[in-house]
Amino acid sequence: MAHIADLPIVLRTALRLYPWRQIADPVPLTVLRKPITASTVALVTTAGLVRPGDAPFDDAVAGGDYSFRVLPATTDVAALEEHHRSASFDHSGIARDPNLAFPLDRLREMAAEGAIGAVAPRHLSFMGSITAPGRLVRRTAPAAAALLAADGVDIALLVPV
Numbered sequence: 001m002a003h004i005a006d007l008p009i010v011l012r013t014a015l016r017l018y019p020w021r022q023i024a025d026p027v028p029l030t031v032l033r034k035p036i037t038a039s040t041v042a043l044v045t046t047a048g049l050v051r052p053g054d055a056p057f058d059d060a061v062a063g064g065d066y067s068f069r070v071l072p073a074t075t076d077v078a079a080l081e082e083h084h085r086s087a088s089f090d091h092s093g094i095a096r097d098p099n100l101a102f103p104l105d106r107l108r109e110m111a112a113e114g115a116i117g118a119v120a121p122r123h124l125s126f127m128g129s130i131t132a133p134g135r136l137v138r139r140t141a142p143a144a145a146a147l148l149a150a151d152g153v154d155i156a157l158l159v160p161v
Contacts, residue, residue, distance in 0.1 A: 007088065015088075018131070032154060035117075039154035041110075042120035043071075044144070046128035047094060047101035047161040048084035051075060056083040063132025066140045069125040070147070077104050084161060086129040094161070101161050120153045128161045 004012055032039065048057050050069050057065040064085070071080075080098045082091060094101045104123065110116045124144050130136055148156055 011087065021133070034154065036155070037114060038117040040118045040120050040152050041107060041116045041155045041157060042148050042151065042153040043102055043104060043107060043123040043159060044126065044156050045102045045124070045159040045161065046084075046126045047082055047098075047159070048127045049080045049082055049098065049102055049125040052079055052081060056081070057085070057127040059085050063135075064130030065127045066130055066133070066136040067127075068140060068144055071102070071104075071123045071125055073104070073119050073121050073123065075104060075123070077102060084128055088129070089161070101159055103159065107157075117154075120148065120151050122147065122151055124148070 004015065007015070049071065050056055051071065054069055057067070057069075059065070077098050080102060082094050082098070082101070084091065084094075099105050102123070102125070104119075107116070107119050111119045124147070126136075126140075126144075
C-alpha cells in the first residue's frame with residue numbers, strides 16, 4: 001500500500017481535499033440460512049479485471065466507470081488483465097498473481113475440499129476508485145445483485161482493491 005507521502009503532489013492534494021462520503025444507514029445484509037459447506041459462493045472484485053478480448057473499463061467516465069464485467073467460473077485467472085485506474089497502490093502483486101484480487105483458484109480448491117458447497121457460475125469485476133458512486137449504487141449494484149441471485153449465490157465475497 002502506498003503511503004500518502006509517496007504519492008504525487010496532485011494525488012496527495014486530491015485525497016486531502018476529497019469530500020469523503022459517510023454511510024449513515026447500516027449496510028444491508030442477509031443472514032446465511034444454510035451451512036457454508038452447502039453454499040454457492042461468488043467473488044466480487046474491485047480490481048478492474050477483464051478477460052482478454054473484453055472491453056476494459058473506461059477511464060474517461062467522469063467519477064469512474066460504474067459498470068461491471070462478468071467473469072465465468074471457467075475463467076483462467078492467470079490470463080486476466082488488470083485495468084484499475086488508480087495509481088494509489090502497487091499493481092505489481094496483482095500482475096504476478098491475479099488471485100490476490102480475484103482468488104477464483106482458491107475458491108475452486110475450497111469447493112474441491114468441501115469447505116464450500118459450490119463455486120458460482122459467474123463472478124463480477126468492478127472498477128475500484130469510483131469517486132462518484134451514485135450511479136453505481138442506484139443502477140449497477142442492483143443489476144449485479146440480481147445476476148448473482150439468479151445464479152443462486154448464497155455468499156458473495158467482496159475482494160476490494
